[in-house]
Amino acid sequence: MISNGISKLDLKRRNRSQILRLLRRRGPTSRIDIAREIGITKAAITIITNEMIAEGILYEKGEQRSPDVPVSRGRKKILLDICSTYKMDLGIVLERNQLHAGVATLWGEIVEKQSVPIAPSASREEILTQLEKVYQQLFYKNGLVPEQVTGVGICVDPIYFSRLEIDEKEYPKAERFRELLAQFVRVPITFARLPEAAAVAEMEYWQREQPAPTDNLLLFRCCGIMDGAAIIEQEPYRGSHGRVLQLPDVQKARAEELFWDRLSAEFSETGTPVAWNLTQGSPQRMKAMARDGVLPMEDEPFRRIAEGFAAQRASDIRYAAGFLDPSLVVLMTAAEQEFWLRDFLENALEGLPVSRSRILPDTLFLAGAGLASREFFCNTGGY
Secondary structure, three states: OOOOOOOHHHHHHHHHHHHHHHHHHHOOEEHHHHHHHHOOOHHHHHHHHHHHHHHOOEEEEEEOOOOOOOOOOOOOOEEEEEOOOOOEEEEEEEEOOEEEEEEEOOOOOEEEEEEEEOOOOOOHHHHHHHHHHHHHHHHHHOOOOHHHEEEEEEEEOHHHOOOOOOOOOOOOOOHHHHHHHOOOOOOOEEEOOHHHHHHHHHHHHOHHHOOOOOOOEEEEEOOOOOOEEEEEOOEEEOOOOOOOOOOOHHHHHHHHHHHHHHHHHHOOOOOOHHHHHHHOOOHHHHHHHHHOOOOOOOOHHHHHHHHHHHHHHHHHHHHHHHHHOOOEEEEEOOOHHHHHHHHHHHHHOOOOOEEEOOOOHHHOHHHHHHHHHHHHHHOOOOO
16 A cells, blocks of 8 residues: 655654754744744644753753843743754865864854865875864764764865766765765765855854844855855755856856956056065966965055956846845855955945855864754754
């Protein structure tokens, strides 16, 4: 006999997941308000939340009080919240020539973080050895066992794809790389592009700290190419081909070529004296300096080029925001050399609800940790 519908366990998991998502977004909430928001009875919510309290997932934070409302004699609303240390989230990010890894609580509070260099010429075996070493250190230094961890979220820079046997067309499934990691990773694994993972982390960890928590946001990485991610109704929006808010490869190359052409055309001893002195008149050094984020704004031509580039990128962001209508636009910097563009974009995006990402170059692992928290905690109902 074929059974239709969902099982009791699936229904329970879905209800628990809705509760966790609500608490993620709103913060401490009473049972009756949870029932009203989710649309099931208070009796059912009481049963479910009491079970989650017994498991250590939730806890009673105290009575709901408001300075503007007189204390009543009736039954008080008891606020529930997520126990941040019920489990830990792990994140690993391979970005440029750095391996970022760390442990965070379920609210994104940093417990441990590490950043170690990866040699540009490192082989697959050397990268995997470094990954295993860092992974084991995170567990050992924090006294963790797999049962205390939700899972690990991993973001891999495309420059490592060929070495790690990752097919760009099938990323973020990365089945072959997953098999290689499974030789030493003993917790669930999930992958995503860095901007998407960062957008998920913004939603999972810090939305309730916003003045107006949102279910819809756009995150843009402040780098030389158009790269970002969209969260619509609390879910990552990937489109048909998984390239939402990404510039096509041909346009990426052209945009970068135009940027360097403009810098090179203006580079001279009289026109850009600060840059000329810093690089001893070498165009190659100037290009390397600019790639490292050292773009002397004292040189008016360079400042004009930077402002023009930021204006074009701001136009792209406004165009995307006009279609997707987010409540928040988040600007993320994954490296120090991206700070200048973030600063220019903040000015160029005046009028849009813009905020800076909590994820910084030295805490990139939080993107992966937030991804793991969503996939293996919220989506599973804490099971």
